[in-house]
Amino acid sequence: MAPANVTPPIVSPTQHFVNTNQFTTIVPHIHPSHTTTVNKHKFIHEHYCPHTESCVNEVSHQHVNCGCPRPMKPFCGC
Template sequence: MPTPNDSPQIFSPTKQYVKTNVINNVIPVFHPTHTTTVNKHFNTYIPHTRSIMKECYSQRFVCGVPQPPSYSRRMLRY
């Protein structure tokens, strides 16, 4: 029988913990592989050339009289 000086007992619920251990196993597995690289080069030969001509004309007047036309011609090649 409890005496008047005794306190009642206090009970807490049990705390649950989970501890997980991870163990890694290395298992060598051999799967042979091979890679082939193919480089394709295409050479295109064009048997045709092209030229562009640019013509520029000027007209001169000296004292109101037209002078013979002068022109310059430049040939550009691509």
């Protein structure tokens, strides 16, 4: 008996199967709200600048020896 001949294999394209598992997940969405009441206080600062004036009269005195024979006294009447 002769040995059997073996041919190269014939490969069919792979068949692709998909198993789908579905899981339900609940995602809570929370939408908080907040109200802020703002009380605004306004301060009006009024600035007053009262102004006064004064006058100063400066007086100077000069005593001159006009030839008095004696040493000068507070007033020699020259």
